[in-house]
Amino acid sequence: MNVKVAKTAGFCFGVERAVNTVYDEAGKGISPIYTLGPIIHNENVVSDLEKRGVRVIESEEELENLNEGTLVIRSHGVPERIYKLLDSKGIRYVDSTCPFVKKIHNIVKDASDKGYYVIVTGDRDHPEVEGICGYCHSRDLIVIKSSDDAEKIDIDISRKICIVSQTTFNYEKFQEIVEIINKKGYDIIVSNTICSATRERQREASELASCSDVMIVIGGRNSSNTQKLYDICSEKCANTYYIQTLDDLELRQLELFKNVGITAGASTPKNIIEEVFKECQKR
Ligand code: F3S
Numbered sequence: 106m107n108v109k110v111a112k113t114a115g116f117c118f119g120v121e122r123a124v125n126t127v128y129d130e131a132g133k134g135i136s137p138i139y140t141l142g143p144i145i146h147n148e149n150v151v152s153d154l155e156k157r158g159v160r161v162i163e164s165e166e167e168l169e170n171l172n173e174g175t176l177v178i179r180s181h182g183v184p185e186r187i188y189k190l191l192d193s194k195g196i197r198y199v200d201s202t203c204p205f206v207k208k209i210h211n212i213v214k215d216a217s218d219k220g221y222y223v224i225v226t227g228d229r230d231h232p233e234v235e236g237i238c239g240y241c242h243s244r245d246l247i248v249i250k251s252s253d254d255a256e257k258i259d260i261d262i263s264r265k266i267c268i269v270s271q272t273t274f275n276y277e278k279f280q281e282i283v284e285i286i287n288k289k290g291y292d293i294i295v296s297n298t299i300c301s302a303t304r305e306r307q308r309e310a311s312e313l314a315s316c317s318d319v320m321i322v323i324g325g326r327n328s329s330n331t332q333k334l335y336d337i338c339s340e341k342c343a344n345t346y347y348i349q350t351l352d353d354l355e356l357r358q359l360e361l362f363k364n365v366g367i368t369a370g371a372s373t374p375k376n377i378i379e380e381v382f383k384e385c386q387k388r
Contacts, residue, residue, distance in 0.1 A: 106359070108385040109317070111309045111368040115378050117302035119180040119203030120145055120371055126201045127177050131157040137174040141187070142232055144179050145372035146325045149350065171196055181232040182206040184239020185214070206233060209269050209298045213240040216267035221294070222260050224249060224286065226279050227271025234271050251278070255285040266293045272300035273330065303330060303371070310334050310368040314341035317366030319359060321385075322347050323377060324370030331370030338368065351380045360388055 116124065123144055130138050136158040143151045143161050151161065159177075162168055168176070168190065175197045178187075182202035191198050202210075213223055222245040227234040229248040238246055245264070249255055260266065268286065270279050276299050283295050314320045320342040324331025326349060339345040344362065348354050359365060365385050369378050 106363060106365055106385065106388050108365045108367065108382060109313060110378060110382050111306070111313050111366070113302070113306040113309045114323075114367060114369040115371070115373045115375055117300070117306075117371050119205065119300075119302075122203070123177070123180040123201035124150065124374075126199055127154055127159055128157075130175055130177055130199060131159050135175070139171070139174055139176045140179055141168060141176060141183060142179060142181075144177070146328045147372045147374065148325065149377065150372075150374055165190075169194075175199060178202055179232075180206065182210060182236035183232075184236050185210070186239060202236075203272070203300075205272055205298070205300050206236065209237050209272070209296075210240040212267070212269055212296050212298070213237055213246075214242065216294070217241040217243050217245065220265065221267040222246070222264045224258075224266055224268045225271065226250060226268070226274050226282055231271060233273075237269070237271070249282065250274075252281050252285055255282040258286060258289065260291070262290060264291070266291045268293055268295045269298045270296075272298060273303045274299050276304060306330075306368070306371070307334065307337055311337050311341055313366040313368060314338040314345065316364065317342050318362035318364045319344040319346070320366045320368070321345075321354065321381060322368055322370070323349070323373045323381060325349060325372055328370045328372055331373070334368055334370055338366075342366070348381070350377055351384055354381065354384070356384060356388065359385060 127144050138159045139162050141162050178200045180203040216223055223241050225237055225248045320338040322335045322338055335347045
């Protein structure tokens with residue numbers, strides 16, 4: 106059996122950095138350590154960290170009640186007000202906001218200070234987008250995610266518009282939206298803030314799936330980027346399996362195949378990928 110793991114499988118740079126930061130902080134033995142929301146969408150990692158004394162805070166209200174400890178800010182970033190809250194409470198924090206996300210925060214802050222109307226393309230309920238919106242110093246911001254949304258835009262034509270994107274937004278959709286807003290005659294500045302890590306992972310998964318007899322996609326149940334990978338691979342390879350860990354894999358089924366491809370979502374730890382790889386290699 107030939108087994109190939111995609112080079113881009115698993116953690117991107119920003120996620121790896123954030124997860125390592127939490128492990129480093131937990132390793133210092135000074136508790137309590139908190140993360141605002143789970144550090145990644147992976148139950149194994151979150152429960153492993155829990156054993157090391159890391160607690161997940163679920164809401165801002167909960168954060169307001171904290172009086173001690175260290176908070177690790179995850180790669181998605183947080184609204185500016187969270188830093189103010191932490192400072193006012195004197196709570197120590199370690200900032201693991203991905204630098205690519207930080208760049209968007211700075212663009213939005215700067216643009217809103219200069220009087221631009223800000224348009225963010227993305228999913229308004231995603232924590233990264235909530236964080237981005239939290240850097241706009243005025244009410245002049247909207248989040249849109251489709252061409253339909255773009256068509257409906259009715260901002261005063263005299264306003265200058267700054268367009269940024271959630272890092273994981275689809276590039277083609279972003280281009281379509283920008284085109285529609287541009288055609289409406291607005292004076293726009295556009296920052297393509299889509300991160301290439303997701304696109305690269307998807308492109309490689311698709312390529313690998315097209316030359317594999319079976320494709321294994323590893324990722325958390327609630328991970329939307331893993332689901333997307335699964336969809337992409339299924340289009341190219343009819344025998345595509347979505348698993349969370351090695352336990353979910355029907356190894357017997359694999360024995361029928363010669364070429365096995367493996368990829369994994371952005372929140373899948375290396376050790377889970379390696380475990381699956383090694384087990385497939387034994388067949
Ligand atoms: Fe950062 Fe890109 Fe990952 S923005 S968190 S490196 S997907």
